[in-house]
Amino acid sequence: MTSPFDLTGRRVLVTGATQGLGSDVARTLAAAGCDLVLSARSRDALETLAQALVTEHGTRVEVVPADLADADDTGALAAAALATFGGLDVLVNNAGISVPQRVVDVDAATWDRVLAVNLRAPALLGSRIGRAMAETGRGSIVNVSSVAGSLALAEHFSYSASKAGLLMATKVLALELGPSGVRANSVSPTVVMTEMGQRVWGEEAKAAPMIARIPLGHFAQPSDVSNAVVYLASDASAMVNGVDLTVDGGFSAA
Template structure:
């Protein structure tokens, strides 16, 4: 366990999410898996969703055993048209409602606009925009009827600043930022808060393979980040925990960069 991770877990040890019921999508790896870890440390009861049922089961066993929390899993492919609404219903049924939704699942097909295929664009927009927007609308409506909740969407710095060869990805993530603002506007009066987190490159296993292991590719991106480094998963997860907690009770409709200053450079 790294020093950074130990510090993160100490910061969450007072369990600010005890008693909360949270659905986390894309929870089998990367940022989603680390958010699940952080929410477990913070005391939430979890519903983890993803496409790989075996990986979800292993994640659930690890988190419940390590942190003494309830963890359930729902296998779902959010690319399927009916999947977001079905997931909303199934996840709410597990613990009799949801207090937190973390909209994290996403994909990317990097390609230049001149090489864009309709299939790739449809794929990215379905998974990265349609599915989380519909899921948040259904979960948010149920939260509003029950008295409130928190919706945390993992968007991207690419929602706020164009990233070459990420046409569909940038469009989808920008749409998610606006979706969060709309949810905040229409459901805020019922006690539902909706916010977006906009990270730069995050050094998950995949991020490390794509960026961390390729200094020449990473150098131009790092040159645009004043802190001169990429984000670690825990630096995103801690913001998600905070947004889901009472400590952020007046935070609604904002997009929070976790980017080391990338957007100001």
């Protein structure tokens, strides 16, 4: 019997693929058998990752550099990704940025860039790629959001607003594309111990109060989120649509 988690031959676009969580998501999807279109700003970093995935897993991997703060670049990425393997079966909107600012210090340029990358880009990709998926009668869109989209986080005004918007955008994608066989869901982690997570939360004195609020008693590892993405991309979640899968060890249950 074929495993519902077998993604052999599925064509997937992963944004923000070269750093931290995005890199782990790409590796996990490659291990599951996916053919990948990887996007980030740096071509060199993309090509290095692509070569590693081809060597390790023998899957097809192509790269499309793009700056998702630019709406034209985002549209070009959608077109290029759809053309690479003759369509897409899965879209993983992983790219995101955070610029910590107090509410009273927020500036228009930072607000606009965070909202452009974290909300406008995945919305445009979901719209354009979702339309192409709908024409084939199937597809899965997975948006990487954050617990900060549903629980207020100090000094993250633009970030929390962008992730809250992404949660609702996901629901509208699910509502409108569902009748055509396309599912849309989100994943919302708390702190993930990527290299950036280690830098920000690696100090025990700073991490301890946050960990004390997580019932499982530890932060998430990249694989915790990547495995959730694979689940939502796979046939194992065939009846899951419009859902936010929280990966936070129970943090938001308190």
